[in-house]
Amino acid sequence: MSSFLYTVNSFFILDNKGERVIAKYYSNDFENVTKQKAFEQKVFDKTSKVHFGGEITLLDNYIIVYKAFSNIVIYMIGDSDQNEVALLYVLNSFIDTLQNLFENQINKRTILDGINYTLLTLDEIIDGGIVLESDTSVIVDRVGIKLPDNDEDELGKVISSAKEQFINFLK
Template identity: 35%
Template structure:
């Protein structure tokens, strides 16, 4: 009997074209699964072996160490989505394609190692929007990118135009007045 579960993703790994880790997130729900309790050293070995096996592969789906692996290569970044061995490959592929396309939208279609590392905060938020604790939440790249953009707008308190128009002395005076006001309360 097939075990039906919402926990479809065991890990997501992003490597550069030399096999070095850019970002990796492992999810482990059950004790005894191949992904549970891996040390960093074991994870790096797993990623290195996975990279060696897939770097010259023409397919996008493989079965590796008893797990379904869906991967995609864009410019100089390898994206890997690791799922349960009995997981639907089309679902995993849909999640991975949605995530990669959302990251591409967020990076203005300039998806490479440098821009990914420069905007790692947005990439991690996009990852969290698409996958939460191993549960695939969203596959639509436009929705993922929109949710990431909304989060970014919520955290900005000061507009950049106001900062650019102020001189350093005006900013210093403003901070000094705010501190004095706080001390008087």
């Protein structure tokens, strides 16, 4: 049995024509982009046949869990003997985080316009195929961390004003 640790084999988002929007491969199963895209096309064909209504399927030696949105489909791929429930959890973490960051609007435009958030979310959830974090609120925090613009002084000000308030509170 393959290791539980390397939960995710690959990840991709395809548009409603089956074209890649973004992808990330954590294994060397597909040696080049052409082969990756051929695989993506196969996955798309199989899932589009059932109008993306399935949530999960098997293809070749992979488990595929997926979720479709208005004009994109998000796929999470694991080895065929992987724990599919674990794989679903990862997909859900990713989707929930994006829902949160994009205010429940997941589609091709929000994914691309917020590409920095999309890719950072992925980076915070999966590291080399290993699940790094699963708690959505933690992930949102690590991705969307938003402090006053480009100035450490501002941060300092915030902290010192907080300190002041705290001291005032104590008084």
